[in-house]
Amino acid sequence: MAAPLDTSLVLVSPENIAFEYRLAGPAPRALAFLIDLLLLGLLALAAGLVVGFVGQGSLAGFYLAGLFFLWWGGNAAVEVLANGQTPGKRALGIRVVSHDGLSINVSQSILRNLLRAVDLAPPFFPGVVSMVVTPRLQRLGDLASGTIVVVDRRAADAAPPVVDTGPNFIADMVPAGFVPPLALVEALADYVGRRRVLGPARRQEIAAIAAARLVAAWGTPPARDDDALLCAVYERATSEPAR
């Protein structure tokens, strides 16, 4: 199967399972950064008001030192604790992961956040340039620490799959020796995955096109129910012997 021309990344796990990550583009990442920046500003402002209100001068020193750690290390700390998500990233539904698909570790997180100083340096904004030219949309901090930012899709957000292969009273119409070609099975998989959202008439209309060809190839009389015929073929192709 040819790789899709898309911003996705296929990783192979130790279990030899390949799964796909969708890479997050510059726009959601910039927005996530702005949200984080805003939160940081609000936090600094609130702390500043408290320090000013208490009026204890010695607190001001702690405030400035705290600002240093917050500015350079705040994002990194949150990323590590929240498994690759700052509040901004959470809001935009994106997540930092290591390029091998694992969670990022402390030094990766610190490094990528320190290097933001260069990535956002005017006038050339090297990080933006880097994001455009690298295949995995990485800024310099990502390149050095070996991280990628991916769209965070959670299984819980997706509806559990329901397949309705419909009536199979017509199964005996499919000739016993018929092995459907792969392209047909793929097309049928799309069809049965979607047929439950289609009305009966629409089902018949779509199914008729493929069913007419099948019937012609088999030399059998046309089916009474084209939808059921396609379901029967799909079932034949994908059925496992009972375990």
Place this chain on the structure above:
Amino acid sequence: MTVEEMLKLRLPEWQALEADVAWLRRPTFDRRDPRRILDFSRRYRAACSDLALATAQRYPAETTDYLQQLVADAHSQLYRTESFSLLDWVRSLVVVVPHRVVTDPCFWIALGLFWSLFLGAGAATVLRPSYAVDLVGASTLSTMEEMYSRPVSENSNDLQRSLMTGFYVFNNAGIGLRAFAGGILGGVGSLVILAFNAIHLGAVFGHMLTSPQRANFVEFVTAHGPFELTAVVLSAAAGLRLGWALLDTRGWSRLESLQRTAPEALATAGLATVLFILAAFIEGFVSPSTLPYATKAGVAVATAATLVFYFLLPLVLFGTGKGAHRHDA
């Protein structure tokens, strides 16, 4: 078994795996529930084989997408970030980092460059005072002269000292981290920041040492000098190490070389930050204090001796053998 029957059979297990993932995601999940963790890994492996089957048998896209996400979610929980050990970091900072720094040419290049530019700018300014104006500008110089026109311990209370300590952390350590980060541009950013600071400091020193405020200036800068100046050099050295990894890849791809070197450079930058913070406390509380100058000079000697001891002891113990600790950190 049809696809429909298969889904009906497996769906409860998948939903149980979803619940396990949600449970593991909670920062406070009960680590002492080994049975659930075993169940989780069993379900994860089962979901992996379900995904393989679904892909091979051309299940509907909705099903394979769902399984993809489920497996990816579970995978990121099973192979979690290794736990962070502060003790390991401290051990690395005490034993590994100093040895790596002194056996790294980048450190010596940064050290040599800093001191030659610093002393050069200082000497040039002493010989021809107008250089100072050219290099740092007249307004900076007059501010400095005014700052040191009175003894440094005057007008300085505890409140101000703590405020200034915080400011030095924020400002100086921030410059250090920027010098490190600039190294990713082939080391150029680090060199620019290092050279700028060396020349600027050199010109200010040269100017102030020939001015009437000389005594007050010297009294202020002595105590924190060794830590602060070493920290500047270390930050740039860490950045140079990062940039050099892009040029001399030691047989790896450029990206691989950068990623392998980055944790080492980061540790050096961490050491620089520690030194900047220590220097900030000295600069905030010792340098402007009413302590006699001898004490302040003593602090400078002690901190300088500490640095020499810190960097040279591992060298004496382990020799100059490169790679002895290269990948320990």
